[in-house]
Amino acid sequence: MVGSMVTPADVARMHAHAATSHAQNPDEPDKLLYTSQAGETEVKATIPLPSDLAARLRAEEAQHNPTPAMMPPRRMGDRPAKFASLDAQDLPVVREYSAGGLVFDEHGRVAIIARHSRSGHLEWCLPKGHIEKGETPQQTAVREVHEETGILGEVVDSIATIDYWFTGTSQRVHKLVHHFALRQIGGELTVDGDPDHEAEDAIWVDFADLDDVLSYPNERKIAWLYARKLNRQA
Numbered sequence: 341m342v343g344s345m346v347t348p349a350d351v352a353r354m355h356a357h358a359a360t361s362h363a364q365n366p367d368e369p370d371k372l373l374y375t376s377q378a379g380e381t382e383v384k385a386t387i388p389l390p391s392d393l394a395a396r397l398r399a400e401e402a403q404h405n406p407t408p409a410m411m412p413p414r415r416m417g418d419r420p421a422k423f424a425s426l427d428a429q430d431l432p433v434v435r436e437y438s439a440g441g442l443v444f445d446e447h448g449r450v451a452i453i454a455r456h457s458r459s460g461h462l463e464w465c466l467p468k469g470h471i472e473k474g475e476t477p478q479q480t481a482v483r484e485v486h487e488e489t490g491i492l493g494e495v496v497d498s499i500a501t502i503d504y505w506f507t508g509t510s511q512r513v514h515k516l517v518h519h520f521a522l523r524q525i526g527g528e529l530t531v532d533g534d535p536d537h538e539a540e541d542a543i544w545v546d547f548a549d550l551d552d553v554l555s556y557p558n559e560r561k562i563a564w565l566y567a568r569k570l571n572r573q574a
């Protein structure tokens with residue numbers, strides 16, 4: 341049973357917030373857009389946290405001072421001439437929406453996947469994928485976690501939406517990814533069920549070690565936010 345449903349109103353609010361946020365600061369990547377409100381959802385998973393994590397979280401939280409949004413001035417007069425089609429700023433912008441999350445086993449470990457980036461580096465990521473037509477973000481998270489890791493999970497909490505920008509061959513993509521917490525209810529760790537064969541490996545990692553292993557700062561932030569949420573509810 342899903343303990344926390346993100347309603348269409350929540351998703352609309354997230355996306356409206358994203359649009360406003362981007363309008364204020366279009367060049368800032370990896371910005372956290374939305375965090376579910378404390379008390380809005382019920383955490384059903386029992387996830388062991390190491391005793392020193394609370395102190396670490398408080399210290400990290402104290403250091404986290406968001407800076408005001410700044411729009412860098414666009415220098416028109418003195419930049420070298422370049423072909424418009426090669427300037428990423430001139431490419432059309434599209435939005436993409438994905439969902440995924442932290443799937444916990446009974447020992448409090450989280451399943452993550454390895455894949456190779458376009459530049460050939462191995463990167464460790466949270467499982468996620470595109471929200472298909474007619475799917476709720478929760479359904480997407482369950483499906484993608486299952487496809488990419490082999491683990492069947494149920495959603496137990498909503499964590500946050502992150503956004504980032506990347507440039508494709510003919511467009512700039514503004515991507516929003518909603519992350520949930522899931523509890524394993526079946527399956528076994530494997531990447532053989534991934535239809536895109538994007539995931540090359542899947543491993544269990546202790547929740548407290550995610551910060552050391554995940555490649556992207558905003559995915560590390562998802563783990564940090566969820567640890568803080570659990571800590572506040574303890």
Ligand SMILES: Nc1nc2c([nH]c(=O)n2[C@H]2C[C@H](O)[C@@H](COP(=O)(O)OP(=O)(O)OP(=O)(O)O)O2)c(=O)[nH]1
Pocket residue numbers: 369438439465468469470504505506515538556557558559
């Ligand atoms: N997975 C992931 N990719 C990121 C993050 N931040 C960031 O700039 N990127 C970059 C890496 C890639 O060059 C680019 C696209 O990666 P992606 O994982 O969103 O792309 P995908 O097509 O596999 O997406 P999906 O189907 O799994 O949702 O975005 C992040 O937090 N997570």
